[in-house]
Amino acid sequence: MTFSFLKSAPKAATIAVLTSAIALGACSKKAPEELPPPPVNTPAPTATPTPTAPTGPAVGTQGHFQNAVGRSSVIYFDTDRFNIDSSDAAALQAQAQYFARFPQLTFTIEGHADERGTREYNLALGERRANSAKNYLVSLGVAPERIRTVSFGKERPVALASNPGAWAQNRRAASIIVN
């Protein structure tokens, strides 16, 4: 209700793809820290239902986060840039409010680049983007210890075509709930 959902149009429609890509991400295959936590660690969902998702996914899941913030779980960048523009700022404010409401949650920010860059440079660029998003969230009051960053460079695109529209969707920093 107080959340801001404003986001520019071309960034739409990536969320569903993104969610499944994350779930299938090769690197998360065996990593135990990415599994959902045991139920004892989370408040009983029925006891504290969230206004936006009364019967949806539990707190501590990516689904719950995305139900709450909508498209704002991902921010996008211009070619070779890593600055936070006004729409990124609005999205990160929505994320910050969510993380303020659920202070027990930790999360990872994945930095990504489009395919039109060399591999190593893109890994460094993804680092920059993830850290830009992290620094902005920290400036909004999210504790830095709650935020892990990781760069995937151009290794994990969500839009698979080779055109400017697809590249714009792949230049992103995505927040992923750990627990």
Added chain:
Amino acid sequence: MKTTPFLTLLAALLAVSNPLHAQDLGEPLGDGGVVEDISIAGEDQVSEEGGAEDDGPLRGTVTDESDWEDLGIAIPAFATDRDRPTPANADGTQALGQEIARVITANLRNNGLFKPTGPDSLPSPTFPQITAPAYSNWNGRGAEMLVHGYVRARGDDRLVVGCYLYDVALQDELIREGWVVRPADWRRAAHKCSDLIYARLTGEDPFFDSRIAYIAETGPKDNRVKRLAVMDSDGANHRFLTLGSATALTPRYSPDYSKILYLSYVDGNPRIYVYDIGSGQQTLVTENTSPTIAPRWSPDGQHILYSMAVAGNTDIYRVPVSGGRSTRLTDTPGIDIGGSYSPDGSRIVFESDRSGTQQCYVMDADGTNQRRITFFGGRCATPEWSPRGDQIAFTRIAGDFNVAVMTPSGSNLRVLTDGWQDEAPTWAPNGRIIQFFRTTRNAGRSSLWQVDLTGRNERRLPTPVDASDPAWGPIRP
């Protein structure tokens, strides 16, 4: 029957607790065999042994700009003194002699220099003819050069391979050499013979007896499986070194082939590992929680360059291969990354976007005297210093991505390829050929290619699956 579930459980537990498996590592490759030089008999060995026959290159030095010549070379099957069984070939040493000649023919054909004719369309010389060619049989076949050789199974199971190069018109031996190899290393003898011929005829340094580390790719574009793999310079003896559960990227062979530096996401973060080829074990390049990327060796193999992102800012560091303290070489707020040493180890060419876009810079090996060398309008990425020192190859980004070369001062820029996305050049050991990987638009398929310095002789390297990030090692000892 009762023990079966227990054994299954035990096997499962063992599989889980296997530390190599947990690190995404496959079976170790083991240490390679040694190729031993051996003196072999020639046509008139008594009078010519130690003579001044090998008095330098036959046809002068091939320069960057000159096209290769079409020199006809006949390469009939290598003979054997007695057809004997060998682990190198199920059909014995005679069949092996045919195979060796095929490998040499493919090597010499695939580089655009020569016009070789292989054993499948030539008569096979007898064993005595190897040191006394029947020149009359070879005149009129369009071959100016004739390669002869033999393979002999020694009592200790090792193979003796002799290699001879004759000038058909002069009816004279130009050079000969012999090697003793384990049966498993028979292809190395074929590569050594190819190198002998190549070096004798061009005056250039050899390059065939070398290996390539690269990344094997499978799976859909948004979830590629990327495994560390190695192969000989001609694609043979292919092996996967990692299992594929963790993304592997950007390998680099150590100068002595004992180790491979590469990036792995095995702990969920991009980190550089030092993989030991003999033992199949790996260690982190530096104990640090920050991500490390873009590993490189110093020419003497004593130091490692790596790039590390601290709070989002990437700089280049150097660490002794034996471990110890890292030295930071760059300190700008931009991305400083990669780095390739000059062959004498005194300077490093690297990539930085401190000016606003990716450009190439040169610095002294201690990090001083950093200066930009590229001003051509596009972007300069992944610079690699030639083993000869006279050129720097790089990814030129100006619309499309192409492989280009320039001098170490940034002058005489020449674009060698014209793919949509050609990336990450790596030099042949002799600095005459460049390998790179090419990615197709939309599909995202990747493959290895090589091109010579004229830009005219370009070809794709066969790999079992898609391939990227090639890294060409030096000539094997």
